[in-house]
Each structure stands twice: as C-alpha cells, then as structure tokens.
Amino acid sequence: MTTFFKGKFFKAKPTATHTDDTPYPHIFRPLDLGFTTLKNRMVMGSMHTGLEDRFFNYGKLARYFEERAKGGVALIITGGISPNREGWLTPFGGTLNRTADIIHHARVTRAVHKYDTKILLQILHSGRYGYQPFVVAPSPIKSPISPFKPRQMSAKNIKTTIDDYVHTAKLAKKAGYDGVEIMGSEGYLINQFLSSRTNQRTDEYGGSLENRARFALDIVKAIRGAVGADFIISFRLSMLELVEDGAVMADVINLATWLESAGVTLINTGIGWHEARIPTIVTSVPRAVFVRFSQAVKDAITIPVIGANRINMPDTAETMLANGQVDLVQMARPFLADGAWVQKAQTGNAHLINTCIGCNQACLDHTFAGERASCLVNPRACFESEYDIRPAKKAKKIAVIGGGVAGMTVAVTASERGHDVTIFERNSTLGGQFNFAKVIPGKEEFFETIRYYRNMIEKLNIKVQLNHEVSDEFLKNSNFDDIVIATGVVPRKVRFDGTDLPQVMTYAELLSGQKVAGERVAVLGAGGIGFDVAEFLAHGGVIAKDVHDPTYRPTAQSPDEFFAQWGVNPEPHYDSQGGLAKPAPTPSCRQIYLLQRSEGKLGKGLNKTTGWVHKAVIKQAGVIQIAGATYDKITDEGLWITVNGQAQLLRVDSVVLCVGQESVNHLMPKLGDTPKAHYHIIGGAKNAKRLDAKRAIREGFLLGIHL
DSSP states (O other), rough: OOOETTEEEEEEOOOOOOOOOSOOOOSOOOOEEESSSSSSEEEEEEOOOOOGOGGGGGHHHHHHHHHHHTTTTTTEESBBBBSSSGGGTTTOOOOOSSSSSHHHHHHHHHHTTTTTOOEEEHHHOOOGGGGSTTEEEESSOOOTTOOOOEEEOHHHHHHHHHHHHHHHHHHHHTTOOOOEEEEOOOOSHHHHHHEEEEEEOOOOTTTHHHHHHHHHHHHHHHHHHHOOOOSEEEEEEEEOOOOOOOOOOHHHHHHHHHHHTTTEEEEEEESSSSEEESOOOSTSSOOOHHHHHHHHTTTTOOOOOEEEEEEEHHHHHHHHHTTTOEEEEEEEEHHHHHHTTHHHHHHHOOOOOOOOOOTTTTTTTHHHSOOOOOOOOTTTTTTTTTTTOOOSSSEEEEEEEEEEHHHHHHHHHHHHHTTTEEEEEESSSSSSTHHHHHTTOOOOOOHHHHHHHHHHHHHHHHEEEEEEOOOHHHHHHHHEEEEEEEEOOOEEEOOTTTTTTTTTEEEHHHHHSSSSSOSSSEEOOHHHHHOOOOOOOOTOOOOOOOTSSSSOOOOOOOHHHHHHTTOOOOTOOSSGGHHHHHHOOOOOOOOEEEEEESSSSEEEEEEEEHHHHHHHHHHHHOOOOOSEEEEEEEEEEEEEETTTTTTEOOOOOOEOOOEEEEOOOOTTTOOOOOOEEEEEOOOTTTTOSSOOHHHHHHHHHHHHHHO
C-alpha cells in the first residue's frame, strides 16, 4: 500500500493485528494511511439529509454525525457540498465557500472527533443534474432528470471552478475536516467531463480520455498542492456507469491509476448514473453485487479502494474484506437505520442491528421531495436533537394490542424507557403486514426487520402473548395504565357477483399461503400491493412451509441472475460501454392481468425512487395491464369486465383482491365510555387510507417516547 507524503510515494507501514474478541476481525483491523490511521474498515458514505443546506441546522447535523461516530464508524463522509453557486443541487444548497461558513462546519468536525472518527467533506458539483437555473456542463446537453438546460462551460469558467474546488478544500481543512471527497461519479459534473456521452468538447478538456480526464486531475493536483500531504483526498470514481456510451473497465482503471499518481489517498466506488435505468440501491438489488468491479480497480492500483452499494450487515462486509476484494467498506443508509451498527458488530450483537431494508421511502424519497431525510425503520435518524429516548419519570404498565411493526415499535421504545410492556397478538407470529411483504421476491430484507424486533423484544424482556384475541371485556377488567391499539388492517373486500367463489382470494390469503393461485390470474388493484402480488405470482407464487421460522431466510436473487435480468455485463473487466448487456429476464410462470378502475397509467402512486423498478419488473414479466376497468362479475369462465364501454372476458382461474384495506379499531372506547386506562391508536388501525409502514413505525416511535 502506498500513500502520497511530502511530494513522494511511500509504502504505508503494516498495521498491527487487531486482537479484540470480535467475530469480524477484518472489519476491525486498523488501516494506516501513513499520516493518519483509520481505527477500522467501516466508512459512512455520503448522504444528503437536507440539514446541510441551512446554517441554522448545523447543530442538528453535528448531533446526527456525532451519534454515528459514537457508534464506532472509522470514517464519515458528509453530504455533498457545492464549491460554488453553479454547482448547487437545489437553490441555495449547502456550501463551504466563505470564511464565515467555517464556524458552522467546525461544529460538525468537533462533534465527530470526540470519538476518534475521521470526517471528510464531500465536494459535489451537480453540473447538468442541478435543479436550479445556473446549471453548467462540459457541453450544453440537457439531463433527463432536470428541467434546466445547462450552459457550456468556457475555458475560463473551468479554471475558476477548479479554483473554487481548491478554495472549498482549504476552508474544509480550516474547519477541522480530515480531508475531502471529490464526487466524480453518478453522472455529476466531473463524471460529465469524463464521459464522451456528455462531453463533446473539442478543446483540451474534450476528445480523448486523457483530455476528458484533465478537469478531474487538475482538481486533484490543485487541491493536493494547496492542502499538503497530511490531508485525505478521496475520489469517488464511477466503476460501472450503466448508461449508453459509458466507460469500459479499461478506461476506469486508467483513470484510477492517473488519480493515484495525482495524489489521491482513497478511491471510492460509484455505481451507475442517476439517469441509468438499472437499479443499484433498492431492496431487490442483491447484497454486494457490484464488489467485483471495485476489486478489478483494487487489483490495478496500490492505494486503498472502498467498496460500496447494498451492503447492510457485518457478514457481507467481513467477506468482502477477508477475500481481499476491497480495503474499506462503505455503507450509507444502514447508518441511518442504526447509528450503533459498528459497535453492535464489534461486541457480537449483530443480531440487534436495525437493518436497512433498502426501501428509500424516508431517505431518498424525502430528499427528492425537498424534505429532511430520515429512515423508515428508524424515525429518529436526522432528528436526534428533537427525539431523545429518556427514562420515563414513572414506570407504567402498558398493553400493546397488535404485534405488527407499529405495535412492536411502541413496545420496544416504551420498554427502553423503563415501562412494563405486554404485546397481545392474535396470530401465531409477530410482524403484521411485514409478513406479507417479506415473501415478495426482492423484499427478502423485510425478514431482517422482523428479526430485529423479535430480538429486541427478547432482550428487553417484553412479554408477548401470541394467538391471543383481546376482547373489550378483557381490557375493561385489566389494570393497565395505557392501552395501545395497534391492530392494523384487514384487506377490503369488493362486492360484486362471484366474489364469494373459491377461486377468489385476498392478497392476505395468497401471501400467507392459505390459498394458492392458478396458472392464469387477475389481480384487482394496481397500488403497491397489487404490483407486489403480480411480482410474487410471476416469480413462483408459492409460500415456503417454514417461512415464519425465526431462522428462515429465502434464497435471494444471485448476482449473475440480477445482471442477466437487467442487462449488466457480469465480467469484472467488461468491454461493453457502460457495462451494459442485453437483458434476459426470467419469463413469468403465469399469465397475469393487473387491473385498476381508474384511468391512466398503472403505478402512479408508487414511491418515486423505487416505483420505476417495480413497473419495469412487471413489464419484463409480460403482465398485461388494464386501466379504466369496471369489474362486472366472476364466473367459472373467468372475470367479466367492461373497458371503454366494451364488455370482455378474461379467462382466468384465480382472482386476487388488492383493493385497499380497512382499519381494525373496534377495541377503541366508544363515545361516552369512561375507561380506566389511557387509550392510544396508531398505524393502520388509526388510518387505513394507504398501507404505510413509514407512518406506522413513526407513530409507534413517537408514542413510545412520550408515554
């Protein structure tokens, strides 16, 4: 391993073997960079939270980072900070280009350094991806994800932008940052210069790869010259672009070697452009699927390489490090889900990690909506200053009716505060609606959430009574101080001729294994559940007998199967542009119709950052989509519908109802009742309008910290 020091390259000293008793010895081996040492191999990657954009939020940002540093991570990389106005992602985005900004950023670095954690400021220029009118790019080519056409940068503009990068890096050093990360991937400005897809210049910054790389290398050299040798420079390099006219691996390796020579300390992994139509971070992407491409770069250079994308549990990270595929492992969203991830892994408590499920619903979806990021499974993320879990002033006896995610969240949170909690669940297992979600192909991570809650309930000695149907009489005669109604929802049933036939089933009956669908199926309702059911039916549609066994995990899609489905060249040294290949998805094992009553395209209500993936999978499976359908009747011949005034018969042998839910809230006191206990209602029991785990868990958490 080499490191740039005082203008020359020197071999870094071998690190001592880490002797702590941990099941993950490679994760907890320090990394000597020559001028500084990282205490372990875990990196918290850059995430835009929204707190970076306003100076008055930097106290909250400092608290957020401090908890992750306290949790044991070795290196933190901030959300992207623009070097100038043209580089803003959104109007008035986060900056560090004035001396006055140092005061706010120093709050962050001081908080992190309390725990021997290093922190880098990521410098990100959005280029043509900016959602503001000042956007610039190497060539005036409009991005498909921004409404603004960029202005082509002049040679003078390029020089001043390089100066702006240097200015930000110098201020970062004064603010106490241990280094900077230069964002050179995911289709942002530097990546736009590197790629012939977006760089059509004919001057010294366009044409050959050497010319296209000039902007990136000039930035690195200028920053290194300005900040000296004892300052980390990480460069996030696109190792697999997944767009037409993208780089081949030989280009990536050339860039990596040039960056090493220019003075970069670390090479970080970037996968895919934001405009790519291949998923890279959603739940259905297999764990560590892209590590082979990071390894190809690591094998070609001597400075450390950071692996990234869809790594969320210690065993995955340990395997990557033990196999020598990368030198460091970066996770971003998993540190939203659990700030103590590293500490739990080190102390042998990986079973208590609140695992990121890759849903994007409270992180990326919030970011793209201009809201503060958080986490579906951890609503406290980015709200650490507002939501403290403090011991209760008086311990109460609390009953939680319902063992879904809302009920388990309030039970765990209240118990952590010292309350005596009992969960009553009418079914034989905890998990509620997550027990349906977890059996959908690509949603295997939902098993981890149930595992986390189950283990926390055991750790906290929360009493659980399964197969227990609670009655009004039982609650009236109980001695609980507070009663939480978290009884969730049941599927709504539509009523028209034939819905009582045996071939008709609700999504709950199908996904619980109570009923099995035939070879030709109509799915009524094209919301999130309808799409999930269609995917389930297309790729098997059978429930494993041991699905509720605590140790059971389904076999997720393999990396090669994923690459084949989406059209990714599986070769580490790929020679196809952008690493693309011809997609070869597995055909559906059934004929499936997906219907909705409303006009317009199906899937309008799906989440912004993941919905397009579900729609693409449905299309790959050949599911026939029908909008504006009136459901007339079901007979032994099939489903009779009317579309555009024309009656037609879909010859199906099964019909699955995904037409919404109804709240189960009959245990709430009626108007005029005077119960002894305080009653509360949360989750689907409170509002069944849209099945929303994010809202259910948040309501459970907020109630738990206030009881």
